[in-house]
Amino acid sequence: MAEKKDLESLQEPVNALKGPSDEKTAEQIEKAAAASQKPMVTKEKVIGEDAESPKGPVGLDIGTSHVVVAQNKRNYIETIQELNAFFTVPSAKFAKGILNQKEVMYYEREDQYYIFGYSAESFANMFNVNTRRPMKDGFLSPNEEEGLSVIQAIVNTLIRKPKKFGEVLCFVIPGEPLDGTGSVVYHESVIKRFISSLGYSPLSINEGMAIVVSELSEDDFTGLGISMGGGMCNVCLSYLSFPVITYSIQMAGDYIDAMAGTAVGEPATKTKAIKEGELDLTQEPKDRVLTALNIFYDELIFKLLESLQRVLTSTENIPKIKAPIPIVLSGATAMPKGCKEKFENMLKNVSLPVQISTVRVAEDLLCTPAKGALIMAMTEAG
Ligand SMILES: Nc1ncnc2c1ncn2[C@@H]1O[C@H](COP(=O)(O)OP(=O)(O)OP(=O)(O)O)[C@@H](O)[C@H]1O
Numbered sequence: 001m002a003e004k005k006d007l008e009s010l011q012e013p014v015n016a017l018k019g020p021s022d023e024k025t026a027e028q029i030e031k032a033a034a035a036s037q038k039p040m041v042t043k044e045k046v047i048g049e050d051a052e053s054p055k056g057p058v059g060l061d062i063g064t065s066h067v068v069v070a071q072n073k074r075n076y077i078e079t080i081q082e083l084n085a086f087f088t089v090p091s092a093k094f095a096k097g098i099l100n101q102k103e104v105m106y107y108e109r110e111d112q113y114y115i116f117g118y119s120a121e122s123f124a125n126m127f128n129v130n131t132r133r134p135m136k137d138g139f140l141s142p143n144e145e146e147g148l149s150v151i152q153a154i155v156n157t158l159i160r161k162p163k164k165f166g167e168v169l170c171f172v173i174p175g176e177p178l179d180g181t182g183s184v185v186y187h188e189s190v191i192k193r194f195i196s197s198l199g200y201s202p203l204s205i206n207e208g209m210a211i212v213v214s215e216l217s218e219d220d221f222t223g224l225g226i227s228m229g230g231g232m233c234n235v236c237l238s239y240l241s242f243p244v245i246t247y248s249i250q251m252a253g254d255y256i257d258a259m260a261g262t263a264v265g266e267p268a269t270k271t272k273a274i275k276e277g278e279l280d281l282t283q284e285p286k287d288r289v290l291t292a293l294n295i296f297y298d299e300l301i302f303k304l305l306e307s308l309q310r311v312l313t314s315t316e317n318i319p320k321i322k323a324p325i326p327i328v329l330s331g332a333t334a335m336p337k338g339c340k341e342k343f344e345n346m347l348k349n350v351s352l353p354v355q356i357s358t359v360r361v362a363e364d365l366l367c368t369p370a371k372g373a374l375i376m377a378m379t380e381a382g
Pocket residue numbers: 062063064065066067137138139207227228229230231232233252253254272275276277279330331332333334335336365366
């Protein structure tokens with residue numbers, strides 16, 4: 001079910017970005033708003049180098065495809081990312097030497113090496129199989145017992161315990177799936193425990209809301225934030241920084257890869273590689289795989305817009321927003337050239353109870369949710 005909040009019943013300070021109650025809060029908010037204007041810089045990860053102990057608040061996005069950490073630096077926002085994937089091979093002393101030499105990230109458990117992150121992808125490609133994934137469709141995978149341990153190992157390569165015990169870390173959580181499965185409560189609680197065990201004060205933010213917080217500071221945090229990721233598309237309608245409606249559909253990049261793969265008889269890893277390397281939605285597709293990818297992009301955007309129409313028209317008490325509101329697209333599935341234009345064209349066929357002013361694309365599609373989480377963490381840190 002889509003989550004709808006009655007504005008009057010919101011007693012919690014959900015709109016942490018608004019209504020400064022004292023000077024200190026006002027200062028925090030100013031700092032956070034200023035941070036949202038900073039450029040983003042991706043830090044290259046050096047395997048074998050120890051992760052940083054953050055000095056200030058942290059934003060963390062554990063997504064179906066990627067894990068991203070964002071930190072506030074003097075003149076920019078620093079992000080660092082890793083692939084949320086793993087691959088197991090039987091352990092052997094001989095192989096261990098090679099793995100250490102090649103600086104592959106792994107840990108050993110019950111006679112298996114768990115190779116994780118981007119290293120897992122290289123291994124899977126070598127064996128011509130798919131990587132295993134700790135998450136499925138936006139949530140901790142019910143099929144992978146070791147999923148959480150892998151996520152912990154990945155996060156530990158990106159950040160260590162904070163310099164100051166109890167530092168605020170805001171992590172991204174998915175919205176309730178409209179028709180699908182998966183428990184936000186379970187997912188959120190498990191991640192929260194892990195983050196607390198690292199010495200942080202955990203705080204969560206809905207993924208669509210994180211897009212709004214990162215991208216709509218100049219629009220009074222009013223608009224639709226949409227994250228098109230690997231496992232799901234997350235949507236949030238925010239009104240003056242209140243997440244009025246949040247929901248997700250469990251269809252996104254992985255769905256496109258799998259459906260296009262099945263249609264043309266290729267493994268999903270292959271269609272994924274072609275999608276990421278070659279797909280241009282402004283061009284006529286020139287082969288079978290590109291045709292299939294185009295068709296499933298159309299289907300995804302159609303389903304996303306259909307869900308938006310369904311949810312917005314069936315929700316009572318949507319605030320009467322007089323001025324047209326912007327839509328911001330983010331998530332790495334919005335990356336191919338022409339995605340925004342496709343979305344805009346298909347939007348013309350949808351009738352929504354709110355008027356849309358523009359469709360924008362976030363600056364850094366992969367890291368925007370982590371940036372939004374960081375800004376939220378900065379407003380909460382005291
Ligand atoms: N250049 C590209 N073109 C098209 N798709 C891409 C590109 N780069 C990455 N992707 C796709 O983006 C998806 C991952 O997006 P993202 O990292 O935003 O998801 P996530 O946050 O990990 O997942 P979720 O939010 O669904 O839990 C994958 O399906 C990947 O194939």
